[in-house]
Amino acid sequence: MKKCLYCNRPFVEGVCNDECDNKYEEFKIFFEKWYKKSIVIILLTCSFFSTAILYPKEGLLISGIVLSLIGVELFFLPFATPQTIKSMGVKGSVELCIKYSKYFIVTGIILIVIGILIRILIPIK
């Protein structure tokens, strides 16, 4: 059974209607423009994690910042892997990314708050 490339509803071939067609094309242009850049941005953000080695006492704070940044990036550039997009359809994969982006942002902010609290409560000598 073939599925609509955009909304993932079972369909004969391609996309189910003009609306899905427009949105699919829109996403394709957006994807082609930003997908590779989004991988570079995420990798650069992750590499910021390594500063935690230099400042182990700020590890929680750094992790929180990195996690929040990844969340923000995923929110604005909601790209799942091409395999996921293919199996879930564009709509489902974007919704999944945005859902995860919110988890990342919330978890990141919690870590930042804990990191700051620890810093205040346990002064570093």
Ligand SMILES: [Zn+2]
């Ligand atoms: Zn559709």
